[in-house]
Amino acid sequence: MVALMLAGTIGAALWWTAASPSPPDAAPDGRVARATFRNEPRSFNRIVAGHAETLAVSWLINAPLVTLDPRTFEVIPALAESWTRSDDGRRWTIRLRRGVRFSDDTPFTADDVLFTFDAIYDEQAASPLAGALQVGGQPLQAEAADPHTVILTTAAPLGAGLRLLADIPILPKHKLRDALDRGRFRDAWNIGTPPSEIVGLGPFVLRDYRPGERLLLRRNPHYWRRDVSGRRLPYLNELVVDIVPDQNAEVLRLFAGDSDMMFGALRPEDLPEARRLERAGRLGLHDAGIGLDADFLWFNLISGANRTKPWLQRLELRQAASLAVDRQAFADTVYLGEGVPIAGPVTPGNRAWSASDLPVSRPNVARARETLASIGLRDRDSDGLVETAAGGPAQITLLTQRGNTLRERGASVIEQDLRAIGLAVNVVALDRPALIERLIAGEYEALYFGAVTSDTDPASNLDFWLSRGAFHAWHPGQEHPATEWEAEIDRLMLQQAVTLDPAARKRIFNRVQHIFADNVPALFFAAPRLTVATSAHVQNVVPGSLHPYLLWQAAGILLGETTE
Template sequence: MPRALACALLLTLGTACRSSAPSSDDAKTTGPVRGGTLVASLRSEPRSFNRYVDNSAAADTTDALTQARLVRINRRTDELEPWLAERWTSAPDGRTFTLTLRPGVAFSDGTPLSSADVLFSFAVVYDPKLQSPLASGLRVQGKPLQVSAPDASTVVVTLPAAFSPGLRLLDNLPIIPRHQLEPAFKAGTFGDAWGLTNGPGRMAGLGPFVVSDYVPGQRVTLTRNPHYWRKDASGAPLPYLDRVVLEIASGQDAEVQRLEAGSIDLMSQADLRPQDYATMKRLRDRGAVTLTDVGTGVDPNVLWFNLATTQPSRGYLQKQEFRQAIAYAVDRDAIVNSVYLGAAVPVYGPVTPGNRLWYSENAPKYPHDVARARTLLAGIGLIDRNGDGMLDDQSGAPVRFSILTQGGNIRAQTATVIQEQLRQAGIAVDVVPLDFPSIAQRWMSGSYDSIYYGFQASAMDPAMNLDFWLSSGSAHVWHPEQGSPATAWERRIDELMQQQIAAPRIDDRKRLFAEVQKIFGENLPGLYFVAPKVSIATHLRVGGAEPVLLDPKILWNPDTLYVKDGASAPQR
């Protein structure tokens, strides 16, 4: 099993062509102001500050603040931008790219960046002993990229096969310091580097901030990188902020309470729950927060079953008909209205209607139909054998399974509604609320029936989500990192995705991906119910925020965030 729950950024199934910028009721702002501290909440405790071994939401957040890539996908425009590499050229075959590193760039400890750091980063991410969760997102047709360095400022990247998104792949790889981490890598202890105790104050990064302190259960403190390379349009050095403090919150209730009290500026995982909107609208009307309506979410929560193991006593948990029955038994409109208070839309797969470029209307849909669900269940031998209204398997044991989910937020509420709706179909469900580390541990050990969780969207193109779609991917959560496809339908999706990423024409890519969505919807390794309408609130003192649908929704451009002149700081 992979070393970390790939719960972040890899289910990126959004659209590349939003028609307009999000609407906002932002108040008048002054120009950027240098200095000050921005305080954000962090919904879960970090397990490491090493993004190469930890793919959690907390690691994603600190990575956005402390690390940088050769190129970057702009989360607002979806354009590929030069970043650590100032320019590049491509060979006629479209597979070989020569990148020139930006001169004068240094790590936060003052050590200059060179092509040796890039080569080291690739060596680490592809190390088979490390099993980095980033590795599968940096392969084309299962093969690693070939990387060389003719000199200290030049990097040549060759793709092993045709790949339409090209260098967009490199947005997956933060460049790390060879001089600091090579000893641990050679000693076989890289997985322990930049941990919670040996990371703060010692990490050398290329992002705008460095982790300076960590207090377990309380906060992560980051300070300005004194050697950060970016400047604003006027030539002033970035970042504007002196510090960013990530306050660890026990759940979304605590986050909203802190934002309402003014003790934080924003929530790092950003989007509001429907029940919070009335409170935030009142705060907006009072001049305390800015509200932005970003649109329909592209990263819906998913219920997946453990398909990596067989349980002879409850083999029905691995059956396609069982999952299809659940899809019919769950009333999505009821979830939209009772849990999301109307601020969501029903969905049936990982690609939401907000995904205007890649969403397929022809993907299977499962309208609420309890009778059809019971017919499917009866077809696999699950019927009411004792007249109590609940289903039993062929041995007479009750049909029952557990759902692990994160407590204290909208996932737990939704899981409870699913529990009640499946009871009406004769299926007993136990909802088990846990914290994220416990869910990750149970997932990694395979000790679970099903998990209801969410994933962060961080890119638009489905070719950037191979870690989810391919059977070999670490984010193929129902059965990750398969040596070879376990099923014929997974093999077919592997084939289609490999064709899709190589196709030069967008129409061909869309056609192939529509077939992928159809196969996924028929086999339902993951069940999707609703996609929220995303609204984001920030304290009025926050400037430079450009909220987007893709995570990190606000902290994707941390170096240009600022606190407005004269605005009062959060009370901590």
């Protein structure tokens, strides 16, 4: 374990500073790798779409100013070669790499950076990134000092530093300015856009997209990174991404040698066979650590929702549900022993920010029933299930994602544990698009689902923590905080976002996690231990616990010969 972690960390550092391991004598030109996604991208425009597959494709075809090493979570340069900060933390001078060109051979300049900020803050574009890219309640102000220097000015100190910009793709002004000016940027680079119109600064170029089937990406001949020998990256000539909606079929393709890697991690039930194939020299397994993205349960707390069941929005219901679930048993059952119990949304995988003094809730069925009784939910007919004060059944419809075995298994455990305290739960599994549609419309009672974390720093995840956030899941987009505790979290999160002292930021965020635990707007039970798999001839893999686990360094991936 120690050797694997050390090698992965060193490899990541070498690769991202434009120094890959030894040049690939055994990886001749013409090599094609195959990967799989379970869902299709909804857009090729990361500025307006935040879905996991859109994010993954953006990693392949675009480049940011800075990025994060997914092993250490440290900020590392990308299009920004270097930067300096003023003493008050409000002015950043960013020097861009020279000689960088888009995939259509157009020079990259500071104007492209300014254009990207214009697009993010454009009201008609309605970018989900706009809310997160605010400091002191104000957008970042960008100006070009010269073609290779950008000055960023903020209304308040930038506590998280430039990591706030991590993985935000810099888009081509020459291709998209007209769409922005005409108010059509949200439609730009949709899935119907001809691939020839999509250009970027990433290692690959989209050459073909067949909805429901595959994406074909080819090597960007103008990509700006090189390895230690001076060879231009990426090593691969092509990357084919097949769309395989069924989890079982996706895993079988990898095990049979018909694909080289998956977008996600292996499920716990896949590991015994995967380890056998690894011993046989047919598969490579890579430890990516404890996951940062834990699925969670939440009830619909939107004002006016579920009027006929007001008890669904009571704190006591959430407290009782939390007391009902044995988190260690949940980890053992859902993740088959490949998971760890957690106390809240910040998992132990986030070493820098997880509140170590926050205890994991212990199950207590008797206390859970007492808590339900305090809001009038009692077993009035001795059938083991509680009824409301009016005598009606206290039933909950829980939505989850169909075809995702971990979420289906998790929802089943929740159903059983809540029944043990007298709550009747009806689990309804929906296809992902239908589930997201119900979530966005606010048409649900309870949901067991999850989201992708793009950074470990809390200032980069304000969309979840702030009451106005689009993924403040239980009650998103509030004009004013609906509760006093949400107002307090808003205040603390905005305070830590403009605090420069790391220790002070840590103290503030610890307090936020404790307030969250006291009010349990969302219930977290366990986080997975991540194992990612590749075919045996995939080399130079540097896995991490941030999405995408492998494709973050796709330019450095090599294909060698198998040992069979």
